[in-house]
Amino acid sequence: MTDINDQITEEITETKGSYSYRAEGAVAEMTYSRAGEHLIIIDHTDVPEAFRGQGVGVALVTRAVTDARTRGHKILPLCPFAAAQFRRHAEWGDVLNR
Incomplete structure (x- = not known):
């Protein structure tokens, strides 16, 4: 599989x-x-x-964290x-909004 982060x-x-x-054919x-x-x-x-079990969900959240750092944003994670x-x-x- 191609590197998830690059995709x-x-x-x-x-x-x-x-x-x-x-x-x-699937979308996360x-x-x-x-x-x-x-x-x-x-x-x-x-x-x-x-x-x-492939780390796709974690990769999505990690990307948001990386982008938040770059952009000077905070994140409020309401999604469980x-x-x-x-x-x-x-x-x-x-980057966590407390």
């Missing part, structure tokens, strides 16, 4: 955004809302069965999966 794409509108990974997606100029709220992560990843990755605390 993640982002789509942004004025109020929303998403990160997607597409392979083998993490969506977020833009709350002001410097805050995104991760509201949903969907990883189809075809990708389970994303929130769990933030609890597991203390090193992401710099």
Whole structure:
């Protein structure tokens, strides 16, 4: 399989955004809302069965963290999966909206 991180794409509108990974006819997606100029709220992560256990969900959240650092944003992870990843990755605390 191609490196997951290299295959993640982002789509942004004025109020929303998403990160997607597409392979083998399936799509994994993490969506977020833009709350002001410097805050995104991760509201949903969907990883189809075809990708389970391959780290796709974590890769989507990791990409959001990397982009938040670059852009000077904070993240509020309301999605249970994303929130769990933030609890597991203390090193992401710099972008966590507390």
